[in-house]
Amino acid sequence: MTDTNTTIMDKATERMVHATPMSLARRVRGLSDRAIAWLFIAPTILLLLAINIFPLIWAVRLSFTNYRANRPNAVVEGVGLTNYQRVLNDPDIWIAMQTTAHFVFWTIILQTLIGFSLAYLIDRKFKGHAFWTTVILIPMMLSPAVVGNFWRFLYQPQIGLFNYIVSYATGVPPSSFEMLGAVSLAPWSIIIVDTWMWTPYVMLICLAGLRSIPDYIYEAAEVDRASAWRQFWSITIPMALPFIMLAVLFRGIENFKMFDMVMLLTGGGPGSTTEVASITLKREAFESWRTGRASSFAIILFVAVFGLANIYVKALNKVKQR
């Protein structure tokens, strides 16, 4: 008796459940988790395929031709690997790579030294450190192009503030040197602005590294009477190293492809003393209009960045916090 009753009740409940709009919704929109996963991820992947990967494949194809974008109706011929051979044997491109390397090297050295030192000092947790940290972070959030453009004014020989301050500090007349116009100074004018702008970036990541070191390690070192010097080299540096590496790698990738700030400050000049890889590429592609050849150079740069990005992601996973 009770048995049949329960079954009837069950059936009624089931019917009621089926009659509610909720169950209708579930049938229409009750997609399987697998379907939802793909439905959610697919638009992003499709967008990236359309805006990044498809053009990239196009660039690879162009890199094997003599196509010129300013002559869309000219006959396009396949030239095999000629473009790659020419790019790799072009002394100008190697000079541009050297300029890039010089720029990347010095910006990383300066930013790491200053950035880490600042982080170390901020980690002393003096009064008001949070406020001053925010102030220090401001330059890195600004547009490199717009700010770089204004630095051109600061670097003016006679009227610029930079020259005035240097002259005030050293006694050299302010019009005796041109930061942007002199072959020996122009690379440094860019390194200075880049360091001004991106030291906060390195500082912020180093600070995270320093704060990730648990106090008890220092306490143990104190108990063992390790000197402050010793603590710094055998605790602080090794434990913050993954973070320092992360910052260095990212700055390396970003500065390897540096374009906007250089373009606005010197435009690659004087002559081609500050012509970094991206500027050369821009000239080949959008001034000489050798699209095929520029594409092969672009692919070479892309492969280099892709390799660095791979290392970067490994570094990211290393410092990842759960």
Next chain:
Amino acid sequence: MSNATTAHSVVEPSSTSKRIAGFIVILYAVITMVPLAWIFLTSIKSPPDSISYPPKIVFQPTLEGYCNLFTTRTRQTPEYIQSLGPPTSTCDEITRSRNMVIAGPSNYWPRFTNSMVIAFGSTFLAVFLGTLAAYGFSRFRVPLADDLLFFILSTRMMPPIAVAIPIYLMYRELGLSDTALGMILLYTAVNVSLAVWLLKGFIDEIPREYEEAAMIDGYTRLQAFRKVVLPQATTGIAATAIFCLIFAWNEYAFAVLLTSGTAQTAPPFIPTIIGEGGMDWPAVAAGTTIFLVPILVFTILLRKQLLRGITFGAVRK
């Protein structure tokens, strides 16, 4: 408890070392602010004051830079200017005192508007797509998830000029050159990688139990996503949106190569502001100041999330 405090005091820096550290950091912060302060000061100088030697720190502030930024002017004879009625605005008066009359609006405001449309449009799309994808990666077992995530991030690392060559050709074919839509799609593609990585971190932090409980209560997966996960992820979504906004706002390389007129944004426009006989530095400074102020505000709002944003969500505190 008291034991812990004593133990901590062992590594607490001494007050002298704190004071020295504070002094150096504050000195650095002040030096680093000088160029920005100079931008603002230049924006309220008159053109002769802006190029005086030695550089002037004390001067008569004027709105001339801002007037010149928003207008185009033509030179006129003093007789002609006298024949005009009384000046209609402060800018009119300043312009006349330089023997010029306002000829019309400059291109700054349209370029600024373009920047806003493109930045907000691409941010909205990137955050929308990024939230969905991040949820997908966070909650479901996606085959090759790590490879897909690496692929997504690597697209952001590409050198912009290398990407711009084929994009330029593709947009020319599709009629997207120099259009706001083209720039919105491009910036969305660049930003979506950051959005996915950042938001995945934020969504990973929301306990799965919340959704599971909601689903036991009869919610479908989609309803649980909308009514449980999204409200929990608001802070993360807002922070991500600001990061996307700042990128699109500041971007120069794509903008200068792919836009020239109607869709040009402010960064490629500001360096082209010139006056009579060379750069009009007060106007450039005024344009720069107006352009930088929103970012300054956002940086202060974001300060707690900055670290997360610049490491693609890997480092949280």
